[in-house]
Amino acid sequence: MGRQIFGNTTQSNLIIPDPHQYAMYEDPLDTAFLIENTKTSLLGSRWVFEKSIPSTNDLARELAKEGAPEGTVTLSDAQSQGKGRSGRYWDSPPQGGIYLSTLVYPANPLDVAPFMTLLAGVAVANAISTWCEVTLKWPNDLLAKDKKVCGILCELLPDLKPMPAIVIGIGLNVHQQSSDFSQELRQTATSLFLATGQHLPRTKIIRKLIEELDREYHDFFKEQPQRIIQRWSDRSCMFGQIVTLSKGSRRVKGLVKRLDSKGYLVLETEGGEEVFSAGEVTLKK
Numbered sequence: 001m002g003r004q005i006f007g008n009t010t011q012s013n014l015i016i017p018d019p020h021q022y023a024m025y026e027d028p029l030d031t032a033f034l035i036e037n038t039k040t041s042l043l044g045s046r047w048v049f050e051k052s053i054p055s056t057n058d059l060a061r062e063l064a065k066e067g068a069p070e071g072t073v074t075l076s077d078a079q080s081q082g083k084g085r086s087g088r089y090w091d092s093p094p095q096g097g098i099y100l101s102t103l104v105y106p107a108n109p110l111d112v113a114p115f116m117t118l119l120a121g122v123a124v125a126n127a128i129s130t131w132c133e134v135t136l137k138w139p140n141d142l143l144a145k146d147k148k149v150c151g152i153l154c155e156l157l158p159d160l161k162p163m164p165a166i167v168i169g170i171g172l173n174v175h176q177q178s179s180d181f182s183q184e185l186r187q188t189a190t191s192l193f194l195a196t197g198q199h200l201p202r203t204k205i206i207r208k209l210i211e212e213l214d215r216e217y218h219d220f221f222k223e224q225p226q227r228i229i230q231r232w233s234d235r236s237c238m239f240g241q242i243v244t245l246s247k248g249s250r251r252v253k254g255l256v257k258r259l260d261s262k263g264y265l266v267l268e269t270e271g272g273e274e275v276f277s278a279g280e281v282t283l284k285k
């Protein structure tokens with residue numbers, strides 16, 4: 001079955017780093033609370049909780065093949081092969097973060113797919129902004145104090161029968177300490193604990209996150225798609241900044257102007273305005 005990953009569409013085999021010693025933080029999920037108290041109209045129609053699986057996105061995809069209902073949420077305390085963009089590995093220590101995916105079957109998946117990453121970013125930002133100041137970095141990152149605290153990986157399953165599906169995967173670092181990140185990641189990654197000094201319970205965050213995602217998803221179909229571009233832009237840290245965008249072997253420096261109507265990034269470069277549908281963006285400090 002075909003599969004597309006938005007943003008950078010190359011997905012190589014995952015390179016899984018050597019096992020790393022984590023400072024364990026215990027924060028078991030209250031699954032009954034989530035099932036009973038999460039107030040949504042679509043998401044959470046079915047919850048699947050796991051202790052450790054390779055990837056919640058992969059589980060959602062397998063369940064979709066078996067006809068899982070729209071709104072299915074797959075959650076795991078740990079992932080052994082958590083997937084990030086561009087074939088990268090998403091570090092998923094047990095109970096250290098939130099690793100979840102939701103399954104949706106929009107009527108026009110090819111048209112709406114590019115907006116799903118932006119929509120999920122806005123929903124996560126809404127959900128955690130009561131506890132932590134976060135900003136959005138195109139296309140799929142949330143930053144706290146200029147470091148990445150959350151990443152989003154949306155996958156389109158265009159050939160799924162009887163109808164195509166989209167899996168929205170969210171990885172949020174919650175309890176990690178600096179020593180839990182590799183030397184390399186430490187420069188760029190953070191957690192809610194590192195950003196706020198508080199160990200926020202994952203159950204509470206997940207409830208809010210799924211409620212916000214449900215609301216944003218509904219609003220997206222009720223409103224003009226442009227509204228999500230506006231909401232995303234309102235929460236972004238990028239506009240007016242000089243960035244470097246890498247796409248394949250190309251590196252382009254430019255000033256961030258706006259997102260266009262498709263959610264693509266518009267940069268003012270040496271050669272004039274250029275529009276990018278994908279790429280890795282590095283912000284100048």
Ligand code: BTN
Pocket residue numbers: 054055056057058079081082083084085086088090098099100101140141150151152153169170171172
């Ligand atoms: C990125 O920033 O590169 C995206 C990271 C997405 C990670 C999440 S964790 C839950 C879901 N399952 C996966 O295997 N990946 C996503």
